[in-house]
């Protein structure tokens with residue numbers, strides 16, 4: 216990787232999966248490990264960028280030389296991103312944000328009762344963070360989103376790049392257990408707004424991150 220291609224740039228990277236509380240002891244989350252986002256943060260730092268790594272519930276080592284901001288919920292992740300975005304050069308939104316959160320967080324642990332064989336948890340929609348950022352980004356700023364899909368990968372990625380006003384989307388097939396969640400390997404398709412695509416080979420998340428940094432340097 217050519218040295219310092221992002222020197223002087225401030226890049227925000229989000230990683231991990233948000234947790235949405237149900238009651239004081241339980242939450243809803245997803246399978247994101249944060250490995251891809253951490254690899255991107257490391258690659259950006261290696262390329263000379265100032266990196267803010269906003270991480271939701273990760274338990275992997277923090278890359279060297281990055282500003283680490285731990286968060287728990289989608290609302291906290293949103294606040295951490297919005298606080299920093301206006302003064303940043305760009306955002307890589309690789310966190311897996313819960314689309315919904317419980318409408319109310321019970322004050323006490325929810326108990327099972329004799330006459331209650333079902334439990335319904337009412338959920339409300341979380342803010343779409345990358346969409347909000349896509350709507351306010353200035354021409355000199357970039358926003359990269361991710362599309363983790365189990366089906367119709369490219370069709371879904373195309374919809375997302377447009378509806379969220381992204382400069383690039385990184386699409387991956389999470390139905391394939393060789394790649395994606397918690398794996399050290401990944402295979403992604405980079406997609407640009409004009410519909411151009413580039414598919415990587417199955418390679419380490421560090422290699423995918425280096426390819427992404429090369430693309431970001433051009434953005």
Ligand code: C5P
Pocket residue numbers: 289308309310311312313314341342343344345346359360361362363375
């Ligand atoms: O629509 P979908 O959740 O599949 O889109 C994925 C992209 O949107 C990812 O970049 C993810 O980080 C981002 N996202 C977000 N806020 C949400 C849901 C997803 O920023 N509430």
